[in-house]
Amino acid sequence: MTENSSAINTLLSRLTDRQRAVIVNRFGLEGKEPQTLATIGEVFGITRERVRQIEVGSITILRSDFLKNKSLGALVNEVEKSLKKIGGVSKEEDLVKSASSLSGAGEINGSHLVFLARVSEQFFFSPETEDRYAFFYSDEKTLKKAEGIIAKLSKYMNARQEKIASGSGRELLNSFIRTEKVDESFVVRCVSISRAFHVNAFGDFGMAAWPEIQPQTIRDRIYLILKKKKEPMHFRNIAESINDVGLGKKMALVPTVHNELIKDQRFILVGRGMYALQEHGFEPGTARDVIARILKTKGPLSSEEIVLAVQKERFFKPNTVVANLQNKKNFHRRSDGLYQVREA
16 A cells, blocks of 8 residues: 555545545545445435535545645645646546656555545546546636637637548647647647547547548448558458558458448449549449540540550459450541540
8 A cells, every 4th residue: 555545544534434435435446436426325325415415524524634634735736736737737547647657656546636636626627528538627717728729629620621631630730729829738638638539540630520530430431441542442451451450349341341332432443342432533434434434535545545544543454445445336446546435
């Protein structure tokens, strides 16, 4: 048992057995998991409101004794100083790591810090929610400032979503910092406590709700893989890449990936089992369709030129292209040896 753990136990010794049990279970001390008022109430056969009253009363007793405890007082002062030094906002795990490195802190954990924050009121704790990770903050003014930064950055990023697909999320973050003239490290701390932002497996930063940043469906994961690869891939390799990168909690199955590739018009079949993104310049259609489109765009071409042009878009074998050119219903070979689309 470390010095601080022992000091906390000494602090708790002033409480009655029930008061101590409420505090230990509420804050998750002594290796327990933090429990709700309702859960503790069920154990003691009392209402959650009565548990809350016991908690408040116990904290009042503990706060009085805490002021006399030099060991815990010194630790809290150091944690408070460390928190303010980094801007007054810190994700729970980051402050725990920072506190653990303090001289004499010993094996301090998140439950200890949450408990000490509540008793001392020298810094404060915000539990995990749907929008935020659990974090500590120095005071209400700093909390409001952090919330303002998160709201402004979210609005700034959402107005520029089209730039994220090109991987410029971090550039936008830096632009925001320059525009708002705010401290970079403070903005980074604000970003770390908000669930609104996310950094994906490729290191791209943006809003967590954007499929380019945190893809939720298999189609979006396929799109992100092809977007990053920037060249055609076999559907089996796409499935492997999704799993290797770690996009999603469930394994991407090859048949599922293949089915999604067939259904979505963003994905173009460019060869046997090979797919690419339409936005990368690939067009749908058979070998005949591709040849016809190329000839209509570039005009009459030789068979060699046609083969080269087709292979820039598709993985068709030269013989396949040449065989299609022999279809006189679709293509006409002129006297100069160039091919053109046969007019109806």
